[in-house]
Amino acid sequence: MKKLTKVGLTALCGSLAAIASANAGEMTVSGGATATWSSNSKDVTGNPIGLNSGMTFVGSGELDNGTTFTLTLTHADQDAYSVGSMALTMPSMGSISIAQNTGGNGIGGYDDKMPTAWEETWGTSLGTSIDLAKGVSSSMNIQYKTPSIAGTTFAVAYAPKNDGAMVNDKGVSGATKSSHLGAGYDIMVDSTIAGQNLFFGYSHTERSPEKVNSARPQTDVEEGVAGIIFNIGPLKIGAQASVEWEGEEQVATAVAGYKNIAYGAAFNVNDDLSISYGRMESDRGYVSFDTANAGRHQIMEITSMQVAYTMGGATLKLAETDADNVGYSAGTSKSATTIALSLAF
DSSP states (O other): OEEEOSOOGGGTOGGGHHHHHHSOOEEEEEEEEEEEEEEETTSOOOOOEEEEEEEEEEEEEEOTTSOEEEEEEEEOTTOSOOEEEEEEEETTTEEEEEEESSSSSGGGGGSOOOOOSSSOTTSSSSOOOOOOOOTTTTSOEEEEEOOOBTTEEEEEEEESSOSSOOOOTTOOOOSOTTTTEEEEEEEEEEEEETTEEEEEEEEEEEEOGGGOOTTSOOOOEEEEEEEEEEEETTEEEEEEEEEEEOOOOOOTTSEEEEEEEEEEEEEESSSSEEEEEEEEEEEEEESSOOGGGTSSEEEEEEEEEEEEEEETTEEEEEEEEEEESGGGOTTOOEEEEEEEEEEEO
């Protein structure tokens, strides 16, 4: 990791010189690159070589009353700017964060917490189009999180408009493809006792009244997640479930919601070698029986076996992934072998 200490904000922007001189902080920079080779069956592979590079900038400082602040910016996957968050941590009073990402605040950070040697079951080279519980994390939101109380934290995240838009300063989201959605909030509880982790959360998003079709009633969007992870020496075992009620128009072909069940186990053979097995079942349910969509339910099943070996700043990883009913399409089965070399600095 490259670390720039006490550089002050003048190193970043001369117009902020007055602030920097009074409140010098520090910035750390970390990053890495991953090269992959992917072999996907029953799919058009094309060129199997892939490359990802990314950097994360973390700026931090302290106010006069002891409150600390952190700004996180991430550049990943060839994006000019992909993730951002700003957090204030108050002594004995918890933290407040404003997030511009899809997996940080609220239940979005718990869409799949299962132990793994490398990636989630659906996160290898095999595209699955899985639907996950995200709550307000896909929209600009603000969250308050309590300090740990006997190993337990409580968090509440709120988005004035849960429309999936990321907004720059002095901007507004305006009309978006999800403008029919109104305000949303997430409640999350995370507890670690004697090394064992239990978490559960709930999300509710209003549907704008003017978008409701009285002939085909719609309801608000609701999501929930719950799981547990056991730590037994070098072994981690976990299971979790999440549900989504889409609240769409109540016609036969509409998707009523999703139910995901995941479990996984990861074992650290030694300090360098780890192996894991994971399984995800994602059930897409329709409002009523619909032969075009193979009945009322379509269940996608994904399994992945993974190995990771670390050599200093380099990690060699392998994933063997199989999926049935990919993309919730009946009879569509695929498998993939993904090999990766990651370098970190």
